[in-house]
Amino acid sequence: EPEVTQTPSHQVTQMGQEVILRCVPISNHLYFYWYRQILGQKVEFLVSFYNNEISEKSEIFDDQFSVERPDGSNFTLKIRSTKLEDSAMYFCAGGGSGTDTQYFGPGTRLTVL
């Protein structure tokens, strides 16, 4: 059964550094998402992506965040200048259509020191 994969599983970085989180969605999916879960809190929507552009983004997704799908397979989330409050588990998800089921990856735990 195809799965969503994410790398790395754990990323430790210094405050102010740039990080790139990578995701390989299931190959026939068209819609892609990033969510995050701060420890002890809800899973929160960050951004959705379709047809090589952002479809919707939350208030959390400010100018420090960006997403792209550079080669038609990888889907990346970049944080330009990390803050302590960016420490969280980041989940990538994909779906066949916008209102269909979303399949989640295992997550990347980002720790900002």
Add this chain to the structure above:
Amino acid sequence: AQSVTQPDIHITVSEGASLELRCNYSYGATPYLFWYVQSPGQGLQLLLKYFSGDTLVQGIKGFEAEFKRSQSSFNLRKPSVHWSDAAEYFCAVGAPGTSYGKLTFGQGTILTVHP
């Protein structure tokens, strides 16, 4: 705006006992409803979903959920819990008619299973 409430942060049951995890949502119409499970160190695995039709839906691992429009609820049930069911369970809603399918999650319920 849609929202989800899972009233129980932590539930403990004995193996073999029945289970019900509560989920209440707020949405102007009938949303799409999901239950996901997260085991330690794992991602979110879909247990079941409701889009329309029969209000009692069956999922994987012996779970079922019932959509009750009058109560704005989508409670998850299992008749006999196994030790391997210990995990965190998330209820989520999506808005039909939006092309991009953003999900709104509840805060999760941690299930502990005693032998």
